[in-house]
Amino acid sequence: MRSYRGQVAIVGVGETPVGKVPGRSALWFNAEATRLALEDAGLDKAQVDGLVTAPSFVAPFARMSVAVSEYLGIRPTFSNTLNVSGATAAASVSVAAAAIHAGLADTVVVCCGDNMLSGLTRDLAVKALVESRDPQYEAPFGLLVATTFALTAQRHMAEYGTTPEQLARVAVVTRGHAMKKPGAQMTAPITVEDVLASKLITTPYHMLDCALVSDGGAAFVLTAAERARDLRRKPVYLLGGGESYTQEHIFCAESITTTGAAISSRRAYAMAGVRPEDIDVAGIYDCFTGTVVMMLEDLGFCKKGEGGPFVEAGQITYGGRIPINTHGGMLSYAHPGLPGGFFHIVEMVRQLRGEAGERQVAGAELALCHSLGGGFATNATIILGTEEKG
Amino acid sequence: MTGQKPLPPIDDDTRAYWAGLARGELLLQHCRACGHVQFYQRALCGRCLSPSLDPRPASGRGSIYSFSTVHRPPSAEFKDDVPYTVVLVELSEGPRMISTLVDTPPETVRIGQPVEIVYDRVTPEITLPRFRRAAAPTAG
Ligand SMILES: [Zn+2]
Numbered sequence: 260m261r262s263y264r265g266q267v268a269i270v271g272v273g274e275t276p277v278g279k280v281p282g283r284s285a286l287w288f289n290a291e292a293t294r295l296a297l298e299d300a301g302l303d304k305a306q307v308d309g310l311v312t313a314p315s316f317v318a319p320f321a322r323m324s325v326a327v328s329e330y331l332g333i334r335p336t337f338s339n340t341l342n343v344s345g346a347t348a349a350a351s352v353s354v355a356a357a358a359i360h361a362g363l364a365d366t367v368v369v370c371c372g373d374n375m376l377s378g379l380t381r382d383l384a385v386k387a388l389v390e391s392r393d394p395q396y397e398a399p400f401g402l403l404v405a406t407t408f409a410l411t412a413q414r415h416m417a418e419y420g421t422t423p424e425q426l427a428r429v430a431v432v433t434r435g436h437a438m439k440k441p442g443a444q445m446t447a448p449i450t451v452e453d454v455l456a457s458k459l460i461t462t463p464y465h466m467l468d469c470a471l472v473s474d475g476g477a478a479f480v481l482t483a484a485e486r487a488r489d490l491r492r493k494p495v496y497l498l499g500g501g502e503s504y505t506q507e508h509i510f511c512a513e514s515i516t517t518t519g520a521a522i523s524s525r526r527a528y529a530m531a532g533v534r535p536e537d538i539d540v541a542g543i544y545d546c547f548t549g550t551v552v553m554m555l556e557d558l559g560f561c562k563k564g565e566g567g568p569f570v571e572a573g574q575i576t577y578g579g580r581i582p583i584n585t586h587g588g589m590l591s592y593a594h595p596g597l598p599g600g601f602f603h604i605v606e607m608v609r610q611l612r613g614e615a616g617e618r619q620v621a622g623a624e625l626a627l628c629h630s631l632g633g634g635f636a637t638n639a640t641i642i643l644g645t646e647e648k649g
Numbered sequence: 650m651t652g653q654k655p656l657p658p659i660d661d662d663t664r665a666y667w668a669g670l671a672r673g674e675l676l677l678q679h680c681r682a683c684g685h686v687q688f689y690q691r692a693l694c695g696r697c698l699s700p701s702l703d704p705r706p707a708s709g710r711g712s713i714y715s716f717s718t719v720h721r722p723p724s725a726e727f728k729d730d731v732p733y734t735v736v737l738v739e740l741s742e743g744p745r746m747i748s749t750l751v752d753t754p755p756e757t758v759r760i761g762q763p764v765e766i767v768y769d770r771v772t773p774e775i776t777l778p779r780f781r782r783a784a785a786p787t788a789g
Binding site: 395396399401402403406409410411417458459460461463508510511515 | 654655656657658663688689714715716717718719720721722723727730732733735737744745746747748749755760761771775777
């Protein structure tokens with residue numbers, strides 16, 4: 260199998276302030292995160308010849324990657340505005356790595372930014388999301404995107420006995436992580452009871468089972484491994500990537516409790532030549548608490564149906580089997596729309612560089628990032644490591 | 650009912666489907682080449698790509714594959730409807746579809762319960778397929 264394993268590295272990361280950041284445009288969030296990522300990498304913008312980003316919900320640019328490039332004053336020879344909804348984060352890193360490995364570009368910026376909180380009211384944000392459902396077969400029934408995910412959680416509870424308390428535990432654990440992450444949007448401690456007492460949104464999900472709405476942006480700089488060794492930061496190597504697109508409509512999904520994440524992660528593990536038990540820390544797209552429970556299973560960290568007890572047993576935090584979302588994730592750190600999944604990748608890079616401060620997972624050498632979207636329509640997994648060959 | 654709820658824009662792929670619902674029939678496409686039964690309405694078979702599809706009325710019976718009761722409306726137009734229960738119905742013919750339940754208190758809804766179709770005429774062109782709890786279990 261052809262592979263980019265060990266051929267490409269992330270050499271710089273940048274994050275803007277997140278949460279409520281009024282007055283800033285989606286372009287600014289992209290550009291500011293990119294500026295910081297280039298500064299982190301010690302590279303000049305003149306060295307960037309590729310740029311990948313995702314569309315903004317708020318800004319009207321159809322060619323967002325071209326608009327961001329112009330804003331930054333760069334003229335890349337590789338450009339892509341990628342949209343596979345929530346899976347865009349890991350997928351765009353994979354695409355950038357493939358482009359570098361194939362010789363389409365030498366140094367690629369992958370960035371994403373949006374102002375979902377300040378640029379859209381919460382009602383408008385929700386409306387934008389419902390309008391992303393099929394106008395023939397879904398939207399007339401008042402289907403929130405959240406409801407598509409809720410349907411999967413409800414079925415998971417019926418099939419495997421997963422409890423609302425186990426779902427809530429995900430929010431509680433990651434809130435604890437966010438409390439140690441400077442700049443996180445939500446840092447007040449919460450309990451399982453708080454989650455269950457928060458307003459019902461779409462059963463079984465309460466307000467605190469759902470990701471935030473935020474402003475913010477993140478960026479990475481990628482280049483070939485042989486070049487990465489000469490740069491100022493410890494390179495974080497791309498060891499594997501996999502994607503899976505199983506359906507558009509939730510009603511066309513073969514299963515709603517086993518997802519394309521099982522396929523995308525299998526491909527990523529195979530490319531990297533590692534197994535789930537080798538992974539030290541993970542960034543898992545956490546649009547909802549139940550999403551995390553199902554992903555722990557599909558990514559191979561526990562058996563199918565055991566995600567709830569796995570969370571309850573303390574396995575997703577320090578001292579457990581696999582600490583996840585050490586920055587707090589989209590449930591507590593930030594979720595500005597498509598950029599939401601990019602912060603998980605920034606955090607995994609910091610973990611592998613050993614720069615996570617009091618959030619550091621001791622001795623982390625292998626990290627997995629998984630992004631997903633559209634009620635598990637899209638899934639993308641990447642595996643990162645401190646060594647070129649895992 | 651407030652404001653304009655989103656109504657399906659009828660096109661060549663879906664014209665027969667919405668016409669069927671308007672006269673009280675839920676059409677499923679049966680592939681003449683491979684026998685596959687599909688929802689939703691397309692110009693070709695999603696299994697074998699044959700364009701030869703036979704639209705046949707479904708039984709209108711099925712069971713609740715999953716559900717979620719919506720408490721926060723997706724937009725102002727749905728404000729008066731909450732709480733309403735979105736269902737993923739598994740039709741007795743096999744395919745699944747999204748709908749909402751009528752005449753069913755949210756707290757009584759369970760996965761696996763039998764349901765039957767209710768034709769909800771919204772405009773002369775558009776009849777939405779909704780479901781309600783069925784008395785007897787279905788054969789499928
Ligand atoms: Zn066929």
